[in-house]
Amino acid sequence: MRTSLSSSYSVRQAAWILGVAPSAVSRSIRLGTLRTVGRHGRRVVPASVLVKLLGEPLENSPGARHDD
Secondary structure, three states: OOOOOOOEEOHHHHHHHHOOOHHHHHHHHHHOOOOOEEEOOEEEEEHHHHHHHHOOOHHHOOOOOOOO
């Protein structure tokens, strides 16, 4: 199955990915602790910012368990 990965996410999408309320993402943006970029007249969260917040993907982490 192929999934489409975006290079940026809306506040609501970023909140879902991070497992927090959209208001928490909005607050972080207002405080300047979450970087956004302008896309088509609106502010979005770059995927690279979310990756940094979440850390390495599980399958690439050194301690990840692999079922072979």
